[in-house]
Amino acid sequence: MNELEGNGTILWLTGWSMAGSVFDRLREALPDFHHAAVDYSEAESQREMILLVEIAAQKIKPPLLIGGWSLGGLLALRLAAKGLTDGLLLFAANAQFTRPKEEADRGWADAYVRQMGAGLLRDRESVETKFRQMLFTELEREMKIDQNLPPGGVWTVQALNAGLQVLRKEEVLSRLSHIRCPIFLVHGTEDEICPYGAALELASLIPHARLESIPASGHVPFLGREEDIAKRFRSWWNEQSKDGNSASI
Structure with a gap:
């Protein structure tokens, strides 16, 4: 077995409204x-997405890892709860995006997501622009990290709405105990979209989760x-392989 076969495939799931090239x-x-990817930029419904x-995920030979960011992270957690992956690499992920007021440190109010849909x-350009402005901290903008983000406007309006419906209605929080695979979490401490509290929640509720906090970083850590992240992730995955934490390794 060569090294590529041993490490497996990473299936990349991008965030809301974002081009998959953000992972290049x-x-x-x-x-x-x-590496493989799912293009849901033209999905016509939550169900289709x-x-x-x-x-x-079902077509890829194990070991399969899911690399998910934001919306893609929620979809990745959903797959893990169904036992369809051997490991997760999650960025700015949340097991339940919409939250009641008392859980504002872990997600957004449903009313705000509904407002985005109406907008x-x-x-649509105004909604996307406002969303993209929230992705980065002031320091990251000063460092021009935001200039590495691919251009917007690549999703259809139907797909944007479908993604918002996933964020509003999909909930994996109550099924986190079903997840048996190891998880590598990367989360910015200043994330305004998926608050850092969501990462702390995931790390506390999933036995084989490792949280890599990125100080002074926003929603695209x-x-x-x-x-640097690839180096940390590779070292972690090699540890999981040796410890036998993934069923397929």
């Missing part, structure tokens, strides 16, 4: 893995840090 530098920094992801019908 991470893929380049992880040449010892196979979920089916696209499930079908892709898409009037001016991997951007501009790909080489």
Whole structure:
């Protein structure tokens, strides 16, 4: 078995409204893995988006890892709860995106997500622009990390709405105990979209979870840090392989 076969395949699931090319530098920094991706930028419904992801995961020979960011992280957790992956690499992920007021440190109010959906019908560009402005901290903008983000406007309005429905309605929090695979969590401490409290929640509720906190980082903690994160992730995955924490290894 060669090294690529031993490490397996990473299936990449991008965040809401984002081009899959946002992961290009991470893929380049992880040449010892196979790479695949799901394009749900034209999904017409919440159901279709979920089916696209499930079908892709079921077609890949193990060991399979899911690399998910934000919306993609929620979809990845859903797959893990169904036993469809051997490991997770999650960025700015949340097991339940919409939360009641008393859990504002772990997610957004449902009303705000509904407002975004209504706004898409009037001016989708304005909604996307406002969302993208929330992705980075002031320091990250000063460092021009935001300039590494791919251009917007690549999703259809139907897909944008489908993604919002996933964020509103999908809930994996009550099923975290079903997850048996190891998880590598990367989360910015200043994330305004998936608050850092969501990462602490995941790390406390999932036995084989490791949290890598990125100080002073917002919602895209991997951007501009790909080489370092790839190095940490590779070391961690090798540890999981030796310890036998993944069923397929």
